[in-house]
Amino acid sequence: MPQLTEPQNEEQQLLHKLRPSRIILPVLIGLSVVGFMFWRSYKPGDLAPLANAKPVWLLLMAVVLVARDAGYVYRIRYLTQKVLSWRASLEVIMIWEFSSCVLPSAVGGTAVAPVLLHKEGIPLGKSVAYIMATAMLDNLYYVLAVPLVVLIGGDALYPHEALQGGLVATLRVAFIASYVFVSAYAFLMVYAIFVNPRSVRRLFIKLFSIAGLRRWRNKAYQHGNELVLASAQLRGNGLAYWLRASLSTAFVWTARYLVIGCLISAFIDVTWAEFWLIFGRNLTYKVILLIAITPGGAGIAEGAFPTFFGKFIGTPTMTNFMVLLYRIVTYYLYLVLGAIFLPRWITRIFGKKQAQEILH
Numbered sequence: 001m002p003q004l005t006e007p008q009n010e011e012q013q014l015l016h017k018l019r020p021s022r023i024i025l026p027v028l029i030g031l032s033v034v035g036f037m038f039w040r041s042y043k044p045g046d047l048a049p050l051a052n053a054k055p056v057w058l059l060l061m062a063v064v065l066v067a068r069d070a071g072y073v074y075r076i077r078y079l080t081q082k083v084l085s086w087r088a089s090l091e092v093i094m095i096w097e098f099s100s101c102v103l104p105s106a107v108g109g110t111a112v113a114p115v116l117l118h119k120e121g122i123p124l125g126k127s128v129a130y131i132m133a134t135a136m137l138d139n140l141y142y143v144l145a146v147p148l149v150v151l152i153g154g155d156a157l158y159p160h161e162a163l164q165g166g167l168v169a170t171l172r173v174a175f176i177a178s179y180v181f182v183s184a185y186a187f188l189m190v191y192a193i194f195v196n197p198r199s200v201r202r203l204f205i206k207l208f209s210i211a212g213l214r215r216w217r218n219k220a221y222q223h224g225n226e227l228v229l230a231s232a233q234l235r236g237n238g239l240a241y242w243l244r245a246s247l248s249t250a251f252v253w254t255a256r257y258l259v260i261g262c263l264i265s266a267f268i269d270v271t272w273a274e275f276w277l278i279f280g281r282n283l284t285y286k287v288i289l290l291i292a293i294t295p296g297g298a299g300i301a302e303g304a305f306p307t308f309f310g311k312f313i314g315t316p317t318m319t320n321f322m323v324l325l326y327r328i329v330t331y332y333l334y335l336v337l338g339a340i341f342l343p344r345w346i347t348r349i350f351g352k353k354q355a356q357e358i359l360h
Helices: 008-016 020-041 048-052 055-079 086-102 113-119 124-157 165-194 197-207 214-234 239-265 272-290 300-312 316-350 352-359
Strands: none
Touching (some): 008 352, 020 316, 055 124, 055 316, 086 316, 124 165, 124 214, 165 197, 165 272, 197 214, 316 352
């Protein structure tokens, strides 16, 4: 079995990429896009709905945000079988969210998470297994949620009012393709972890031995070995373990997708049918974020938001305000929290002297 551990200096180099100064670029990109959108669309009186804000919906949005993070903390603590304390679980989640904000969306915090768990005293093999379990559960939620929202929203999930027919067709193809890919990968992970990981490893090796894919053969081999290791670590856990993990996953992702609906409802009157359509459009909106190459989707998330949710809000100026508020509570907030939690965590794990080397 190949060695999965990395030299400590490589771990420190990875954490160095998360130094707080990295927040400057995504903040500049995101605020520049929002600023341009305001400059292009602003008209006096467009922000009048702000005077009619509904405190109940604003409070509900705050509750949903806190509940989501509490759900993440609960899940990682119980997935790791309570090896992590509540404090360590909170720090891991905050840094994980932070890494998702400063790294490209396609990478997210997955590359950093095993290092965080390993430095908290969990063997690296188990750390990789726990992160793969979260990835599997996250993908399964998406696989199960998409048919439900398609049943509820149908063709209205696509923003026909904002995109021309050809672009809608392209978005539909991308949405279906992403669903097929995520579904195939999710069920492959389920099969690998619970049934036959070695056959999946052989499949990866054969697939990436094809001409044109050979450059990723080593990574595929490593990923196959990680699946074998994850299976050995996770297969023995009982039904209660997986039920708790599954329910907490459903809770945190549902809360995540409810934020936009709560935010819009705080300023605009929407029907319950529109509210759940907004929830459903989150899943098509996610397709855009998955292919974003900027840190945390900065600029792309802001630019795409009016296309998917503008029809529920009204004027472009009010929509742009919603964009700004949405990114503040779901993105910029975690940049700030990460910039606070990360230095403290690194100092606790590595000591003050090494922390200064890593963060500068």
